[in-house]
Amino acid sequence: MKKGTRQSPSYRPVNRYLNRDLSWIEFNRRVLEEAEDAATPLLERLQFLAITASNLDEFMGVRVAGLKDQRKAGMNKTDFTGYTPQGLIKRVMKRTERFIRDQYRTYRELMRLMAREGVFIASWEELSTAQREAMKQYFQDIVYPVLTPMAVDVSRPFPLVHSREVYLAVVLRPLAPNARHEERTYCAIVQVPSILPRTIPVPGRGNSRKMTFLMLEELIKEQIGLLFSGYATEAVHAFRITRNSDLTLNEEEAEDLLQELEKELRRRRRGFPVRLEIEKGMHPSALEMLKDELELDDGVFEIEGPLDLSFLSKFAGSLTNFDHLRYPKVEPAYPVEFEEGEDIMGVIRERDVLVYHPYESFEAVHDFLIEAAADPEVLAIKMTLYRVDAHSVLVQALVKAAESGKQVTVVVEIKARFDEERNIAWARQLEKAGCHVVYGLAGLKTHAKVTLVVRREAGALRRYVHVGTGNYNESTAKLYTDAGLFTCHPDIGADASALFNEMTGYSTPHDWRAFAVAPDALKPKLFDLIDREIRFAREGRDARIIAKMNSLSNQQMIDKLYEASQAGVCIELIVRGVCCLRPGVPGLSENIRVVSIVDRFLEHSRILAVSAGGEDEVYISSADWMTRNLTRRVEVMCPVYDSGLRAMLVNLLRMNLLDNVKARELTPGGGYARVEGGGQTPLRSQFELADIPLWKTVASAAED
Template sequence: MEKENEIGEAINLDSYDLYLNRELSLLEFNQRVLAQAKDARVPLLERLNYLCISCSNLDEFFEVRVASLLQMAEMDPKAIGVDGLSPHEQLERISAKAHGLVEDQYRVLNDILLPALAEENIHFIRRTEWTAKQLKWLENYFNEELLPILTPVGLDSAHPFPRILNKSLNFIISLTGKDAFGRNSGRAVLQAPRALPRIIQLPADATGSGPHDFVFLSSIIHAFVDQLFNGMNVKGCYQFRVTRNSDFFVDDDAIDDLLLAVEGELAMRNYGDEVRLEIASNCPEETVNFLMARFELTQDRLYLVDGPVNLNRLQEIINHVERPELKFTPFKPAVPPQLARNKNIFAAIEKQDILLHHPFESFLPVVEFLKQAAADPDVLAIKQTLYRTGVDSPIVSALVKAARAGKEVTVVIELRARFDEKANINLAAKLQEAAVHVVYGVVGYKTHAKMCLVLRKEGKKLRNYVHLGSGNYHPKTALLYTDYGLFSCDKELGEDVRRVFAQLTSLGKVTKLNKLLQSPFTLHSGLIEKIEREIDHAQSGKPSGIIIKVNAIVEQQLTKALYQASQAGVKINLIVRGICCLKPGIPGVSENIVVRSIIGRFLEHTRVYAFENDGNPEIYVASADMMGRNMFKRVETGFPIENKRLHQRVRSDLELYLKDNCQAWLLQSDGQYEQLSPGEGEETIQAQSELLASLQN
C-alpha cells in the first residue's frame, strides 16, 4: 500500500524531488575532503595532502564525469536523470559548484596553508624574494637542467598550435621583436616535459637557504624564459593546463581481442576532447580568449587560478620534509593472534574463519597466504582476481612462483580498471611469461570481485581455502583504505567461489550459489529481498533495522526499497563515504533514515550490508557499492559473516562509526552536509582512531 502525504495524496517514490544529483553529491564529497585541509586538529603536512587529494579528485571528476555529461548533452540533450535534471542543467550547476570549490582550494592554499607552513620554516619562495645566491644557483639550474630539454614553439603558419597533453604544465608566452628569420607571430607555447620535477628544493649550502626552502618549476621558467627567445622581448609568460576526456569506450560487440582494443584506446587518452581549461589569473584577457578559442571552450569551463595550475604537485614536498610532528603518527598494523600463534596459515584457517580489518590489521597475511600456497607441495591450484595491484606487488611474485613450481595458476585480470589499464596490461604480460593462465573476465562486464581460491590436497580429500574481500589486492592501498578480508575453508563458501571462477574462465549457464550473492545475477535481487524482509518484520511488530556502509548510493530501485522500508518504520543508518542520491529526513518518505559520511585519516572503503532480521541478524561484506554499474555491469560478490564472534565484531565496528562525533558529516535533505562535533561534556569519539588504538599489537 502506498503511503500518503499530509493532504492524502499517494507519495510517488519516482518523484524527482526525492533524489539528489550524483555529480553534485560527488562535488560535496570533495568539499568534505577539502575541509580536512582547513582543520587545525589535523597535522599540517597532512592538511596539505588533503588539499592535493581534493584537487586530484576534481581532475578525475572532469576527466570522467563532466566528460560523460558533455557527450550526453551532445548525443541526447533531452535525457532526464532521476533528479529531473537534463545534461545541460547538470553542467550549469556543476560549473557553479566547481568554480566555488576551486576558489576555496586556492584560498586554503594562499591564506591558510602557505602561512602556516612558513611558520614552520617551510617556504615556497617567490621570484621577487630570491636572494642573489638563490638567483645565481637557480639560473645555473635553468641553464644546465632545463634549457637543454625545453622546446618552445613559436606560433605561425609553419608551427601550428601544438597538441597539448592532458593535465600537462604549459606556458603561453607573449613576444615582441623578430627572430633570426624575421618571424614574429607574437606568441609561443612551451610545454614542460613531464619528467621534470614541479618543485625544486634549494640546497642550503649553495644558496644560504633554509633546510626546507622550495621553488616552483613554473617560477624558474618565468624568471629565465627570455633565454629561450634570443634577441626577442618576452612581454608575458602565463601557466595553463588542459583537462581532457580520459574515459574511453570499447565496443564489446565489435572486438575480437580485448587486450588490443584497450591498448588502442590508451594511446588516445592523452588527447581526448577538452573539458576544462585552467589559466593563471594574471593572464591578460586577450590571451585568455586566444586559448579558449584554440580549445573551443566556453566561459563556464574556464578556471582562472591564483597559484600553480596543478596543486597536486605540492604532494612532492611531503616526502622531502622530515618533520614527524607535522604528519600522522606512524603505526604498525596488527596481526590477528590466530595467525601470530600459528605460522601455518592453512592450519589457522582450518580452525576458524579469520577476519582482517585493514589498515588497522596487516595485509601481510594475505601475501603470506599466497606465498605459503606457492611453496606448499600439497597445493594443486590457485585462482585469483586482480583489479588494481601493480606489477611489482608481492601478490604477483607469489603467483609467478606458484606457476613456476608447477601449480595450476589462473588469474582473472580486469584490463579496464580505470587509470590502471596500462599497469594491468603489463601485469598480464608478466604473468603469461610465467605460464600463468590469464583471462580478462567476461566481455561487457568488469570483474570487480575480490577473490582468491587455493585448492589443497589433504590426505585423500581436496579442500578449498578462500580469501574474500571488499578491497583490492594492493599492499600499498591496504595501508590507506579501510577494507575487510575474510579467510575461510567453509565447504559451501569454497564451492561458491570455485563456481564463480568457472563462470569467469569458461562458458555456461548461471549456477546456483549456496552462500554468496553475486552480480549481475543475485546481488541486487538479494539485497532487495532482505530489505523487503525488514519491511515485513517492521509491519509485524518484530525487530527490524538496516545498517549499510558503502562508498556510494545511486541505484534507484535500491533507494526506493530503502524509502519503502523507512515508510514501514524500519530504522535505517547509512554510512556513505561519497555519492549519495538518497535524501534523508523527508516526512512520510525517509524520516527514519540517517545518512552520515566519515572523512578521516583513512579512506573509508568497506562495503557492509547488515540486517536485523527479527533477532537473527545477517551481515554481508561485499565488493560492490549501491550503484547500477556494480549491480548490473560488473561481476561482484557479497559474502556472509557467519562466525558469531566475527559477526559481532563487524557489528561493533558499524556501531562505533555511528557514534563518531568528530569525523562524521550528516547529510541534510537539501544535499548539504553538516559536520558533527562533541557537545559540552560529551565524550569525544573518533572511530578510526579508536580502531587504530584497539587493534595495535
C-alpha cells in the same frame, strides 16, 4: 537511532533524490574541510588539499566529460534527479568555481603556516642574488636540456597538449621587426616537464635553517628568453587542460581485448578538452589562442596560484624531520590468529579469520598466497586483480606458483580506470610465467576481490578462500579501511569455484549457495534482505539495516530503502561519498540516517548488517550500491558465518555511527552537518579502531 542535526520537519524537497554529481562535489568539499581544519596536522592538511585536486581532475575528466558528451549529442531529457545535461553542467561549473576559490584560499593559508615552520615556496623576487645564480645553474644543467619550445603559426599547427600537464603559453615580439617579422605578437607553448620535481630546493642563506623551494614553472618563466633568441617575451602564463578520460571499448567485436584497449588508451590522449585552467591575468592573445584551438565554450577556470595542487602530496612527503606535523604512525599489527598457528591454512581449517586493514597488516594476504605457492599439496590458485601495486608481492607469488607447475588462473581487469597500462603490463608478465590470464566477461568489469586456493588433503580436495572489500594492493591497504575474510567454508569454496568457472568459461549463472554475485544475483539478494526486514517491521519484530559503502546512487535501491523506512525499519547508512538518497524526509525517509566519515584513512569497506528478526546477519562485499556495480560489474557479496566475526563487524559499524569528531550527517537538502557531541566524550572512530583488542575481543566474547 541517534539523531543528528536535521532540517525542519516541514521540509519537503521538490525531488525525492539528490543529484549524483552535485553530491560528489559535496564529498570533495568534506575532504577540503579536512585541509581547512586547524586540528589536522599541517602536512596532513597539505595532503588533503592535494587529494581534492586529484579528485577534481578525475571528476572533470570522467563525469563532466560524460555530461558534455550528452549535451553534444543533443540530449535534453532529465535524469531521475530532475536535471538535463545542460542544466547540470551549469550547476556543476558554478559550484566548481566556488570550490576552486576555496581551495586556493586554503592553499594560501597553509603556505602562511608552513612559513612559520621555516618552509617557504618562494617567488623569484624573494630569492637572494646567490640563490638566483644557483637556480640559473640548475636551469642550465637540468631543466634546459629537456625543454621543447613549440611555436604556433601557419606552418606549425597547435601541438598535442597532454591532459593534466602544466604548460606555459608564451607571447613573443620580434626584437628587430622586418618584412619577414612584422610588428606583431607570436605565440609558443612550452611544457613544464613532469619528469622533474615540481618544487626545487633552493640553497639556504648562510646558516639559516629555513627551507626554501622554487616552483619549476617559475624558474622556466624567468629563463624563458633563452629558448627564444631574437624575440622579447611579452608575457608567460601557465595553463593546463583536462581531457575526456573515459574509455569506449567495443568489446563484443574486439578480436583481442588487450590490443583494443591499447588502441583506446592512445586515443584517450587526444580526448576532447573538458576543462582549461589558466593562470590569473593571462595575456588576451594567449587566452584567445587556447580557447580557439581547444574549442572550449565553458569550463575555463582562472587560477590565482600554482596550477594542479596535487603536487602538494609529493612536496609534503619529501619533507623530512617534520613528523610533529604529521599524524602519529600506525604500524599495522599482524593478525594474532595467524601468529598462533604454524601455518596460515592450518589456522583457517580450524576457524574463519577476519582482518581489518590498515589496522591489521596486509602481509597476512601476502603470506597466505606465498604459502600456497610453495605448498606441494596446493594444486591450483585462482585470483582476481583489479588495481595492483607497482611492486606487487602477490603477482610475484603467482608467478612462482605457475613456474612450480601449479595451475594458476588470474582474472585481470585491464579496464580499471587510470590503471589500464599497469594492468596490461602485469597481465603480460603473468602470461609469460605460464599463468592462465583472462580479462573477465565482455561488457562487464570484474570488480570482485576473491582468491581461491585448492589443496589436496587426505585424498580429498579442500578449498581455501579469501574474500575482500578492497583491492589486492599493498600500498592502498595502508591507507584504506577494508575487511578481508579467510575461510574454508564448503559453501563459500564451492561458490568461489563456480565464480571463476563463469569468468573463464561458458558456465551458465550458478545457483549460489553463499555468494550473491552481480550483475544477476546481487541486487535481488539485497532486495530480498530488505523485504524481509520490512516484513519483520510490519509484524512488530526487530527490523534494522546498517550498511556501509562508498556510494549510493541506484534509484531502485533508494526506492527500496524508502519503502523500508515507511514500513518502520530503522536504517543507518555510512556512505563516504556520493549519496542520492534524501534522509529524514517526513513520510518518505524519516527512519533513515546517513553519515559520512572523512578522516585520516579512506573509508572503503562495504559491510551490510541486517537484524534478521533478532540475530544479526552480516555480509562483506566489493560492491557499492551504484547502478554500475549492481548491473555492469562482476561483484561479490559474501556472508560472514562465524558469530564472533559478525559481532566484530557490527561493533565496527556501531563505532562509525557513534563518531562525533569526524562524522558529518546528511540533511534532507543535500548538505552535510558535523555530528555534534552534545557533551558526550569525543569519539573518533578511526582512532578508536587503532586499539585492536577493543574490537577483536568482541569476537572472542561472542564465541564464548
